[in-house]
Amino acid sequence: MKAHPWFNPLWRRIAVFSACAGWFLAELWVGDRFWQGMTFLVTAYAAWDFFLRGAYPVPADPEK
Structure with a gap:
């Protein structure tokens, strides 16, 4: 599978990963x-x- 060129800058990959990880931590807090x-x-x-x-x-x- 090819990599999408929009994610080539490292800062974008870090931002998307951080958003996903933050959402996961929020769900841990809520308990769902x-x-x-x-x-x-x-x-x-x-x-x-x-x-x-x-x-x-x-x-x-x-x-x-």
Whole structure:
């Protein structure tokens, strides 16, 4: 599966992941088990797709 070019900037991937993780934490606070599971799955998928899969460009090293 190809990576969507809108997510190429690292800040966008971090923002979307943070929003998903925040929603998951809110559901933990509220206590709704169904939405806890759903938001956990979305957050886990975002972490895998954005940071672990390796489909997005790595930022250039500023030292070089």
